[in-house]
Amino acid sequence: MSVYVIEPQTNQKHKADVLIVDSNDYKIITAKQFFFQWKKERAPAITYKLVILNEQLLGVISLIRYDSEYRIEIKLLAVSTDNKGKSKKYDRVAGCLIAFAASEALTLYGELGCVSLIPKTELKQHYIRQYGMIDAGWQLYLEGRQLLQLLKAYL
């Protein structure tokens, strides 16, 4: 799935792709750059990377499929240190990765497809505001209209 990120300084759009992570990527996907110990992620979680044309790696997400529930859970997500906070190099990185999870849920499960995550309490309202997620108590999720809106915003 092709998405795009924006360079805030120039407002320039850059086409980006989400690809499955391979073993060589772990030289770059370090805890220093991407906060978590991504190398320790194991099945059933599958890890994907967001890259732009020059193969610069901007973000990583790990997803778990729950086929019987038509649902994909976002287990972990991190943007690179350059892409967080006020001085970020590219904007929309996390949104593009969440939109990828939404596109996987929709292609796999059709209109019943759902993406969920368990938020840290402090961040819950921000996920709702930023990505249109729906509050389901312990979890937040995207399905139906909200899932479609996120896809339209990021594709």
Place this chain on the structure above:
Amino acid sequence: MSVIKVNELFEQNTPAELAEAYVFPVKLTKKQKEEAVAQLSEARAKLRKEITQEEVLSLKLMRFKLLLEKYIKSTEFKIDYSFGYFLSIYIDTIGKKRTEFADEIDIHETLLSQLINNKREPNESLMIRLEIHSNGTIPALDWLKLVEKKKENYISTDKEIRKVERQFVKNHLAVSF
């Protein structure tokens, strides 16, 4: 990853900035996990009751668009994933009968059947009509890329056509790379 490091992140960044950068692992107790499953199931069931037919159609169409784009972009060629195959999926996706659809894009039902069964190749005007029919959601260019993908595979792999055309080439270069 240590707890201190997470705390440092929370000290250095606003919650909004963190939500735009991370999804952290959250450990739930067994009881909390059970609650989480029940809550999500209930919320989703409620949401499904409220979904409109128009939203269902939009979701189906988006799914079709994503599947078509994924195939066009992949390096893999699948013989079954023809123009006709995707056209029939498009008609099913929008819930139309073939006669009704043929009428809507002003082609004869026989031609539609030939296209679906890969007995005829689509022309540019048909691809444009499909773009207009989908209200711009499925661009004509995507249909064209689908047709070209088949041609690319044929021209790069077919041995028979090389055998046939070889007899017409009276001379060829002595060097090759």
